[in-house]
Amino acid sequence: MDSIIYTYGGGEVLWTIFNGLALIFKSNSPYLTSVGYLSMLIGGIWGATAALYQANIGIFAKSWFIPSYAILSLMLVPKTTVNIVDEVDPYFKSDRVDNIPVGIALVASTASMVSRAVTEEIETVFPTPDSLRYIKAGPVFGARLAAHARYVRIKDPIVRSNVKNFMRQCFFWPFVASNLKGLKHEALTTSDVLGFIQSNPHPWLGVYWKNPDGSQSFMDCKVAVSQVADVM
Structure with missing residues (x-):
């Protein structure tokens, strides 16, 4: 299932950031694989040492194995597609980025959708002219550029x-x-x-x-x- 991220300006910047994340978290990534292995090794040594020191094998499972397995298998390993929708920029309406970890996509998408819903609800209750509505024009600078962009192609x-x-x-x-x-x-x-x-x-x-x-x-x-x- 694809995730959607709504933004009011800066869509191209988000697209660049998520492409960088896709490169980092891709399968067999030279950036993540070695660092991930090293982190898992250090965490495993720490968990094993703590378990042996306290003579409690449950600490190893509770403090290292289960959290590490859950984060990797549920949040970072599964991949999804992120659709970035810019409500303001006339030159960047929307674009998609593949191979984004589900955890990152879910957090970013949920935050943007909640923010969008709250903004729309506030502007529904307290209506203003379209030229001043955030959901129509974004920040002041984005609004001015969008206004000029309507007449310039x-x-x-x-x-x-x-x-x-x-x-x-x-x-x-x-x-x-x-x-x-x-x-x-x-x-x-x-x-x-x-x-x-x-x-x-x-x-x-x-x-x-x-x-x-x-x-x-x-x-x-x-x-x-x-x-x-x-x-x-």
């Missing part, structure tokens, strides 16, 4: 990647996440994102701009904003 994957990286490096990180120069409020409320960046370019940040021939060139935010304006 970038089909070229290279241009889409360049614009996405530019927005992250030259707008989100310096002004929304870090609040440099104390301009977070202005950044979130501006109606002209490119104009705002052009007026307040961060001197140390930039983006690696992908060219059609596959090469990349680094541009600071002041130069990159002109490139984005041209392709948009």
Whole structure:
């Protein structure tokens, strides 16, 4: 049975994280197998030593064998598929990741579904305009990007990647996440994102701009904003 994880923005980040988990927990993984064997060996030695020291074989079963067997056989060894659904990002609606341990998938899916249900219930009882509803737009920054994305459709994957990286490096990180120069409020409320960046370019940040021939060139935010304006 597949698990579903709902998120309001950050779907691509979750997809990357769960792909990393799938790589770590895959069968015969070079990352987990040796570490798992070593951990089991250390735990077994500890359990056996404690059982012999206290002359109680039940400690070995209760403190090591049964918990280890239960965690491995019920939580980590069985695998399932996780479907990540982003309710906000128009470029990442949903994606799936296979070979995720059932225990991790169950905890993550349950937490996200409970949070989603609570959010929907609160917004049903205390209704607000759709533009302010978390389940419609996510955080303020995600809402603004989603609102602009309704009117902009970038089909070229290279241009889409360049614009996405530019927005992250030259707008989100310096002004929304870090609040440099104390301009977070202005950044979130501006109606002209490119104009705002052009007026307040961060001197140390930039983006690696992908060219059609596959090469990349680094541009600071002041130069990159002109490139984005041209392709948009």
